[in-house]
Amino acid sequence: MAYLQANHLHRMPEALKNIIKAISLDASEPRYFSEAQLYMSYASLTPEQLSTFLAEYGEMGKDVTDIQLMRIKLNLYNGDYDTAIGLLEQLQYHIKEGATFNPHVYWVDAHLQKGRALMDRAEYAGAEQAFLRAMEFPVNLEAERDSKTGIAHYYLGLNSKLAGNEEAAKEHFKAMVEYAPASGWGAGDFPELGYFKALASLELGGDKTEAEKxxxxxxxxxxxxxxxxxxxxxxxxxxxxxxxxxxxxxxxxxxxxxxxxxxxxxxxxxxxxxxxxxxxxxxxxxxxxxxxxxxxxxxxxxxxx
The missing domain is CATH 1.25.40 (Serine Threonine Protein Phosphatase 5, Tetratricopeptide repeat)
Incomplete structure (x- = not known):
């Protein structure tokens, strides 16, 4: 019923209500949680609504990957980066045929934002470690590619500059300018790399007209x-x-x-x-x-x- 309401009848509130009822009746079925996550994504639920859902049903679906990823994203949104990183370190993600989402993106987000927060507090050594970890590929995430890691080069450069290490800053900014996105599964589509390349080029004294272009x-x-x-x-x-x-x-x-x-x-x-x-x-x-x-x-x- 929920599937028909969501996909064919365009009655999303009723679909959500029915899939949540299905979860309450049989929380052992992972598919119900997966469908719920899909419907909530389409309905653009707020962080508060997602928190309410997880508070009521999160424990029931604690072993379901979609629910684990939802919890990780909510922690990222709320700025609780260490909790998100801890959850990612425990996540056992298995790539299946047809998979389109790469959980390593959350790994990058968590470490970039943790690094930015540390950098803002002038904790440059800790920030550097966070940015470097953003480019690591934990085995449990089963990801070998993620082009978003390239952004870490820019922040490593900015962090080194603020720490007074101009030579290291230049090397990192150069790495950002020269960064070539990966290809293949998991590489992702991140046109924002162009933004950080342009910023890095300006840091190196590059042509302002080219950056504006x-x-x-x-x-x-x-x-x-x-x-x-x-x-x-x-x-x-x-x-x-x-x-x-x-x-x-x-x-x-x-x-x-x-x-x-x-x-x-x-x-x-x-x-x-x-x-x-x-x-x-x-x-x-x-x-x-x-x-x-x-x-x-x-x-x-x-x-x-």
């Missing part, structure tokens, strides 16, 4: 992402194999939603690079209106406050 290209890329695209075939990785062939209509919608969020996020970065803080704030706010759990947009908004 890069920022404008980000804005153009963001605008293009608002255009129409063909649906891809998405498969929820944590359901039983007998269900993996289902074509989830909601996941197609989630793909379009993700493109809208990334569109506004990278347009915001482009505007920020060009010095238009008000316009950047507007774009980051739009991203969070679409997805209240958009962590990258949240971090940037906080940096503008």
């Amino acid at each position: 890069g920022f404008r290209e980000l804005i153009a890329e963001g605008e293009n992402r608002l255009g129409t695209v063909k649906d891809g075939r998405h498969i929820t990785v944590s359901v039983e194999e007998s269900h993996t062939a289902r074509k989830f209509l909601l996941e197609h919608e989630l793909g379009r939603k993700d493109r809208r969020v990334s569109s506004y996020y990278i347009q915001g970065l482009g505007c920020l690079g060009l010095g238009d803080r008000d316009k950047a704030r507007e774009y980051f706010t739009k991203a969070m209106e679409i997805d209240p759990m958009s962590i990258d947009a949240k971090y940037m908004l906080e940096s503008l406050s």
